[in-house]
Amino acid sequence: MSRAPLTVVGIGADGWNGLCEAARAAVLSAELIVGSERQLALVPPTAAVRRPWPTPIDGLVEELVAGRAGPVCILSSGDPMLHGIGATLARRIDRDRLTVHPHPSAFAFACARLGWPSAETELVSAVARPVEALARLLQPGRRVIVYVAGEQGAREVARVLRERGFGPSRLVVLEQLGGPDERIVDSTAEEWGERSVRTLHAVAVECRAAPGTSPLACTPGLRDSAYENDGLLTKQEVRAITLAVLAPMPGELLWDVGAGSGSIAIEWLRAEATARAIAVEARADRAERAVRNARVLGVPTIEVVCGKAPRALVGLDRPDAVFVGGGLTTPGLLDSCWRELRPGGRIVANAVTLEGEQVLQAACAAHGGRLVRIAVSRAEPVGGFTSWRPQLPVVQWSARKEGE
Template sequence: MTPHPPNPLPDVTVIGIGADGWDGLAPASRDALGAAHVVIGGARQLALLPEVCDVERVAWPTPLRPAVPVLLEAHRGRRIAVLASGDPMFYGIGRTLTEVLGVPPRVLPHPSSLSHACARLGWAVEETEVVTVVGRPLGRIAAALHDRRRLLVLSAGADTPADVAALLRDRGFGPSRMRVLERLGAEDERCVEGVADGWDLPPGDALNVIAVDCRRAPDALRLGAAPGLPDAAYEHDGQLTKRHIRAATLGALAPAPGELLWDVGGGSGSIAVEWMRTHPSCRAFTVERDPVRAGRIARNADRLGVPALRVVTGAAPAALAQLPTPDAVFIGGGLTAPGLLAACWDALPVGGRLVANTVTLESEALLAEWYRRRGGELVRLAVAHAVPVGGFTGWRQAMPVTQWCVTKSSDRSSGPIDLAPDPDLSPGAAT
């Protein structure tokens, strides 16, 4: 019996369309729509097509992502045109279709909202930071706030400008100039502007982007782009990896774009937060057994611009069992909990990094044994701060931190190492 050939991929063309609708489409885009058997898109995009474009129209249902493969399969064997706002590969449906199909579809882009906005403002595209809050938390804007930087926010609706203004005021950027550009590319496009501190404009058109000239208030805490944020940036109960040790720890963890961190013994979440701040695509899970501290971690993450940080409330190592494979693991507390270090080591793939910090002799002995068996680098970090001594100034030494950092390699995979647990050591001790 001759086997049936596999079904061909759906015939899909993705067409970008702007607020100027049919009139703004290039000839190739119009031809693709004319040749389609069915057009799929959002209700707003479909409404931009004139009646002369006589083709079956199907609106995306909500939620969209699960519906994509279903609709493509339902129209297999037909020529499918998918409408998208602007450039389909710029925070658009093009990425989702590529993931579903396994290959890139034919894409006919239109100028994106970024291109339109920068053209109106005279901003260089390559020097403009872009953050979308469409289907994403507003708090992620905070990671992009730096004095005198230009920021473009892709809006979720008519209320977003007021929400952005409130966030700017709360994060110490109230003096920032805001411009709301509505219906870019349409004949009735509009721009309104003001300052975040005094923003009181009523909601306008839902189709808008927000341009922000970032200005930090003189008394606002300065947050740089490198690891080692001021300790005052965090809400904490004393369980915080202090600034200088934190910077050294992030240097040892060496985050790279797209990588995933396990932060075990979350404390205040500072290591996971600053891991994620190094690049928008960095991801992290932080594990903290104390529910009060877990809630504090979530607040710190939102305030510092990484609300996507995943907080797992539970005790390690049991709480690690269902987490995805990490690229790096940081252990900031609970090192002598039975099986914890072994579980973290076993979870790492070859090439993954593990960094562990401790201030106790018991945990230091454990790290020394793992260092002897696995290699890596064992260091002691000491920091002293200048403090008043009578009418003079002297040094106050902080507790030294022993740090083990190692990259897992295939030739260092000998059996487990563990010592007796220290019942007085909290798993949330350091981060």
């Protein structure tokens, strides 16, 4: 039996009056209407069954994907394909089952009200996600629209800005955009304090750093002091080279094996917003530290697995790229990583010991690729003078897995 088509209707604070004729027809002809309580109250009474979204929404999403008899209309805030249920369904069902009627998004409204070119403005969704995701984009001069949930949304955005040295940033709270009760409040993160606002709002941020703040770019090679660590950290110069070889691509998954402070996985995610990363670390204290580093540096979506590889790798999604920075001499570890790597995927492993170097030489002989020796020296004081202090040399093996 064919599965029922789904129609997603974007609706804004202007309610029924803001819908086009096709969107209104989809609502009026539906046998089932799904939406939040607020959205359902915006459309007129019909004979349709109305179902508010549960918390969490996953069960109802699965039911919709599976299909049911009769026309189904799903209400969504603004543009359903911009961090909305339309995008979620589009990843799960055939294109011919899905019809979307978009409404101007809060992002579009915010840019219009502020006079910010949309193409030069970033969007961050902190709905059902930690607001710390904003931290990745905190560079002076950047403009960001943040989607938030609940009355504390603006307060949480202001907190993240202050904690990371961006208290002087302009912070604009935009409530009920496009509706009759629209309100815009212009402030700064420092001045906002603990104020709460009405639930339906977005936050615009124009980033300004406080004096003494050293901003962090999204490019690989953050300074070592950006990380909380116990010494087990891939150093800045080697980290930059390693990320360049790993080459993060859209939607790809990285395994960071022997993650330590999580720096490789974190910078993989900072470099490519749509990528995924799993950091595998045997020690619980280091795994917890990697989680903290990820939140501070704006990539709270990292998945941290506490366990000893290769056993801890069992059951994980197959990676598009693998970095091995710790536990290299563990029997079977490198073989397991190579075996699970997707065809066309990249693997990079770094060694600082002779024993680790031998493992990499054997891997290169078996799978090809290349070996590179990285030697870094830093100028440091020696008495009243300055001299070069060499870091431990790193041998790096990298290879691409051909198709199976």
